[in-house]
Amino acid sequence: MTLLGSFFYKLFNSFGDVSFARLFTWIIAGMFIFSLVYSIYWHQKSKKEEFNSGVIHAFLRGVMRYFxxxxxxxxxxxxxxKTQFGHVYMRDNTPIGELSGFDLTxxxxxxxxSFAVILGLLQIGGGVxxxxxxxTLLGTCILLPVMLNIVLINVFYDIATGAFINSIIITTGLLYLLLLRWPDIKPVLFKEVVIPPLRLSFAKPVLKLLVIGLAFYxxxxxxxxxxxxxxxxxWKIKEFKRNGKTVGENDWMNGAQNWCYIYIEDDGRISFCANPYVFEANRAWFGRYNYNANQKTFNVHFDGGTNNDTTKVKISNYNGKQMQWDTKVYDDTLKLKLVKE
Known part of the structure; x- marks a missing residue:
């Protein structure tokens, strides 16, 4: 019983560390044991036709709905x-690449x-x-997509095990309530729509395939x-020379042009950051680039410049992990040695 109580405490404590959670989890643990024992008792009695199973089933369905x-x-x-999604100040100064799936979520x-309130109201409204x-059916239809999304978030973002198991229990319960009404739902979902027929039956399969094909293309x-x-x-700049003079390790504090890192993106974006510890968007240089494989050069267009302002970067000694840049930015001749991190 102690192990079961501990299990349920972790389960229901996921929406707030309050003293009531401990009491309630013991109640749920007792109900869980009772349901197992009672189901065996019910099964034995129903064999002897000593139970009104319809009434019992309606009662237990009500218990499930209330739970x-x-x-x-x-x-x-x-x-x-705000006991969920509350602000945690230490996360503000944690690099995003170091945040766990839980912290990111x-x-x-x-x-x-406002978004959290809308989610909360959907859950409260569906619960009511x-x-x-x-x-019940309308509430189930509102809550089921929400809970399925929560289950997927719990799985793929490594949310606490208790919260994950709890979301599975709730989602399974909602699916059960939905399937109880399946005879009523099936005609609505799969009933043939009566509309005037179009004489394009030969083209319909082609059109359907074309729609999906165009989306992919x-x-x-x-x-x-x-x-x-x-x-x-x-890319970290290991050696930086401007007009033949080496830029020192701490010179990044003296100007945004004393870069420490270069970030090259897949979508043709490139940014240059002086701060070696965090990316400072207000001091960074942004632009777009394209690579000329024949000349082994980057053509960089900095944001704010004209179309004719092209910075040509000569690339040498590239092996996938390091490379050297030779370029001229405005009136400065730059020589950079970069190492990929």
Whole structure:
């Protein structure tokens, strides 16, 4: 019983570390054990026809609806009252590349309180609908897409195990409530729509294939127009000479032109940053580039310049991990040695 209580405590404590969670998890643990014992008892009695199974089933379905309503509503209120997606100040100064999937998720959803409130209201509203028989199906249809999305986030962003298991339990319960109404739902989803027939039956399969094919081609064409570059990555400037003079390690504090890192992106974007510790967008130089393989040069167009302002960068000693740049930016002759990180 102790192990089971600990398991459920981790499960339900995921929406807030409150003392009530411990009491409630023990209640749920007791209900879980009771449901196992009672299901065996019910099965034995139903064999002897001593039970009104319809009434018992209706009662237990009601218990499930109330349980799910509590669970999803608690998560909804947690969002509104900021025990979920609350601001954590130490994350503000943590490089984004070092954030865990959990921290990234909390930062993303916590960025907009309005969005969190909308999610919370959807969960609370759906939970309220589960409390009434007439609106159970509508509440299930509202909550199921939300919960399926939460399950996927929990899986692929490494959210706490307790929260993941809890989302599985809630989603499974909602699926069960939905399948109970499957005879009513099936005709709505798969009923033949009665409209005047179009005499294009021979062309319909071609048109359907064409729609999906065009969707693929539009994205494929974009990908091919902006192919992946072998230079893509974060490059550290190991040696920087301007007009024959070496730029020192701490000179980045004296000017934004004393770069420490160059960031080359797949989409043809390039940026130059002086700060060796964090990327400072307000001091960085931005631009676009294209690579001339025949001349082994980068043609860089800095943002804010005219179309005729092209900085040509001669690349040498490139081996995938390091390279040398020789270029002229405005009136300065630059020689850079870069190492990929």
């Amino acid at each position: 799910l309503a509590y669970q999803v509503s608690a998560y909804g209120f947690a969002k509104i009252l 909390w930062n993303y959803f916590g960025h907009s309180y 609908m589960l409390l009434f028989r007439r609106t 539009s994205i494929y064409r974009y990908v091919m127009a902006v192919p992946s570059s072998t230079f893509t990555g974060k």
